[in-house]
Amino acid sequence: MIKDKILVIGASGQIGVELTLALRKVYGNANVVASDLREENDLLKGTGPYVSLDVMNKEMLHVQVIRQNITQIYLLAAILSATGEKNPNLAWNLNMQGLLNVLDIAREEQIHKVYWPSSIAVFGPTSPKINCPQQTIIEPITVYGISKYAGEFWCNYYYQRYGVDVRSLRYPGLISYKSAPGGGTTDYAIEIFHAALEEKIYTCFLKEDTYLPMMYMPDAIKATLSLMEAPKEQITVRTSYNVAAMSFSPKEIAAAIQQHIPEFTIQYAPDYRQAIANSWPQSIDDTAARRDWNWKPDFNLELMTAEMITNLQH
Numbered sequence: 001m002i003k004d005k006i007l008v009i010g011a012s013g014q015i016g017v018e019l020t021l022a023l024r025k026v027y028g029n030a031n032v033v034a035s036d037l038r039e040e041n042d043l044l045k046g047t048g049p050y051v052s053l054d055v056m057n058k059e060m061l062h063v064q065v066i067r068q069n070i071t072q073i074y075l076l077a078a079i080l081s082a083t084g085e086k087n088p089n090l091a092w093n094l095n096m097q098g099l100l101n102v103l104d105i106a107r108e109e110q111i112h113k114v115y116w117p118s119s120i121a122v123f124g125p126t127s128p129k130i131n132c133p134q135q136t137i138i139e140p141i142t143v144y145g146i147s148k149y150a151g152e153f154w155c156n157y158y159y160q161r162y163g164v165d166v167r168s169l170r171y172p173g174l175i176s177y178k179s180a181p182g183g184g185t186t187d188y189a190i191e192i193f194h195a196a197l198e199e200k201i202y203t204c205f206l207k208e209d210t211y212l213p214m215m216y217m218p219d220a221i222k223a224t225l226s227l228m229e230a231p232k233e234q235i236t237v238r239t240s241y242n243v244a245a246m247s248f249s250p251k252e253i254a255a256a257i258q259q260h261i262p263e264f265t266i267q268y269a270p271d272y273r274q275a276i277a278n279s280w281p282q283s284i285d286d287t288a289a290r291r292d293w294n295w296k297p298d299f300n301l302e303l304m305t306a307e308m309i310t311n312l313q314h
């Protein structure tokens with residue numbers, strides 16, 4: 001049996017740090033190569049190999065894949081929704097070309113599996129707001145959403161046409177305390193914890209009743225590993241799976257935090273990110289993920305809030 005050797009691209013980011021550490025636990029430290037354009041995150045230092053890598057440089061990426069005997073690639077490098085609206089060309093170029101570079105190399109080098117995350121941002125104002133289905137009207141209005149939807153179809157294309165085993169999840173907004181978020185519309189749900197603990201007041205860039213689908217990072221890591229470990233014949237969705245855990249508004253997360261920090265207050269100053277949030281569903285139907293690879297989240301709003309506060313206090 002060939003031993004898997006994994007390359008994580010974008011390993012110093014919000015998901016990358018925790019996913020790299022989780023993969024190292026499963027596959028062994030030496031078998032998970034972390035890579036990023038920016039410097040190695042402090043939490044990764046000393047835990048395994050790290051290479052500096054630009055996913056836009058296809059030749060260098062190809063050399064690394066061959067040199068390191070890579071058999072699986074996790075591609076996390078992307079520009080997220082809020083940053084993407086500030087620089088649409090940059091977001092489109094990185095999110096599309098980065099993926100195509102990885103898919104091409106995966107095809108040429110017969111990489112066993114590729115992981116690439118999509119997002120709830122694929123959905124647009126014409127998609128159903130409540131329990132948004134796996135297959136529905138999808139008309140994204142952000143460059144990030146457009147790039148994710150196009151990316152889903154490239155993944156499907158490379159699977160159908162070339163047999164590349166590429167798998168994907170439409171993550172909701174991810175909440176974590178280990179590494180900072182990278183410029184998304186859902187970042188408020190992380191900022192609010194830091195503000196609650198430090199200043200005891202938070203000014204939210206979304207309105208109080210803006211419901212969005214969210215997930216605590218341990219659930220996102222669990223979903224990713226479960227999807228990637230599932231037998232190939234169980235994967236029926238080759239674009240990207242809906243996954244859900246919880247939905248809440250800024251007012252509701254503030255109330256959950258006040259259970260732990262009664263003096264905390266929130267005020268609202270919506271900005272350009274409100275329009276992005278308004279275009280997304282409020283909740284997601286993840287029946288296909290539950291059916292195909294037994295997806296089930298562990299954290300709701302209350303459990304996540306308690307853990308975030310405990311971990312950020314230490």
Ligand code: NAD
Nearest residue numbers: 010012013014015037054055077078117119171173174182
């Ligand atoms: P992030 O911005 O925190 O991390 C991305 C990492 O990619 C950064 O460390 C960055 O330095 C690196 N990077 C950027 N350009 C690069 C390049 N050219 N070459 C190599 N590395 C490069 O993002 P994240 O939140 O960790 O998101 C990872 C993936 O998950 C993205 O595809 C994102 O769209 C998706 N996603 C994230 C969320 C979320 O809430 N965080 C939700 C849905 C989907």
Ligand code: SER
Nearest residue numbers: 080081119184185186
């Ligand atoms: N959390 C991400 C964002 O807000 C969703 O993909 O951009």
